[in-house]
Amino acid sequence: MEKIDRRTRNTQEKIKKSFWELMKEHSFQDISVSQIAATADINRSTFYTHYTDKYDLLLEIIHDLLDFDLVLRDDLQMDMAEYFNCVHNHRDLLLLLFRDQSMAFFKEDVKMVWRNHFPTDLRTEKSYKLRIITAIFMESTEWWLANEGAVTNEGMASRVLKLMSAVSNIDGK
Numbered sequence: 001m002e003k004i005d006r007r008t009r010n011t012q013e014k015i016k017k018s019f020w021e022l023m024k025e026h027s028f029q030d031i032s033v034s035q036i037a038a039t040a041d042i043n044r045s046t047f048y049t050h051y052t053d054k055y056d057l058l059l060e061i062i063h064d065l066l067d068f069d070l071v072l073r074d075d076l077q078m079d080m081a082e083y084f085n086c087v088h089n090h091r092d093l094l095l096l097l098f099r100d101q102s103m104a105f106f107k108e109d110v111k112m113v114w115r116n117h118f119p120t121d122l123r124t125e126k127s128y129k130l131r132i133i134t135a136i137f138m139e140s141t142e143w144w145l146a147n148e149g150a151v152t153n154e155g156m157a158s159r160v161l162k163l164m165s166a167v168s169n170i171d172g173k
Contacts, residue, residue: 012050014040016061019054023096028058028103059109062097065090066110079117080157084144088153091145098142107138129167136163 018039022031033054037047051057066086087094097103111134140160144151151159 008050011040011042011046014042015047015050015057016064019057019061020093020096023100028054028097028100055105058106062106062109063113065093066113076117077157077161080161081154084141084153084156087141087145088148091148095145098145110141111138129170132167133164136160136167 015036018036019031021039022035026035031054033044033047036054036057037044040047051060066083097106114137115130115134137160140156140163144156
């Protein structure tokens, strides 16, 4: 059983590595499953054994890079600092994603993960505050990536939390 897990893991790593190689040269929209499979030296059917499509692959990659299982615990301050640590550790790869104009769904996925982590009173379906907070969060992440070293991980987390708190304290919806 362990041998199968290792093979599966190795194949998935080859696929992910191939994806990143292609992302350096092409936009996400221009990359096909056939290209990913060819670059990974596997069959398309092998790709589909592991992933539904290239979007499924990308979402797994994003969740791996940003380590949402580790990040999303109970303490928003600590979680935010850990998130910015993960962003820092994978800066070059994440910059590729942020620069690609076809990656709106990537940003929406990250926003959705964090929306579920914010206080319950903000998570109503039509919450104006939640939309503003997630926009602040994503714009802050993108700014921080582009301005590496301007602020520490903890400092960025603190800034984002202060902005979120200011929005949370605005009266009305």
